[in-house]
Amino acid sequence: MNTFEADFEQEKETMMAFMNAHPQFTNKEVLATVGGPTTRRKHFLRTLRAQGKINEVARKAGTPFYTMLSTEVAQQRAAIKRATPNGSMWGAMRALRQFTQADVVAALAATDKAVSADDVRKFASSLLAAGYLKVLQKARATGNRPARYQLVNDSGPLPPDVKRREVVIDANEDRVVHVQGARL
DSSP states (O other), X not given: OOHHHHHHHHHHHHHHHHHHHOSSBOHHHHHHTTTSXXXXXXXXXXXXXXXXXXXXXXXXXXXXXXXXXXXXXXXXXXXXXXXXXXHHHHHHHHHHSEEOHHHHHHXXXXXXXXXXXXXXXXXXXXXXXXXXXXXXXXXXXXXXXXXXEEEOOOOOSSOXXXXXXXEEEETTTTEEEEETTOOO
């Protein structure tokens, strides 16, 4: 095998590693991992699509998004995310559309996924900063009136991931939506 072929084999491994590590990706993202598009790199991706090894899962603004996950694996991962406390709160917020922290706690109290008011406050605060929620009514401490929120960015059934560093990642679009103190 000559160096040209060996280099391409390494590029294919790099692209495959990227695709395996991300639930959704675009051709542009994959090609960027190896320095951009070339005829042989694009042909490699077309071949994977033709073989059914990568499948289109969404199209946003004309750009196709692909996955290497089988439908069963993708559904299992989604079910696990929805079963987390954040997944439960996100589901309640999607169902209620307008809510207070107490509304979310009450909606989940009868289920096996009960959460505390503090959990809801932290999650709602992160979602508010990321643009998923807007405040309809500010809280008033003297009148004992809680803040009322409205869900304005329902990106899908999977909850946004809130990281310790105050990073919100939209699991439906596999992209960073908000980083505390940063401008995206």
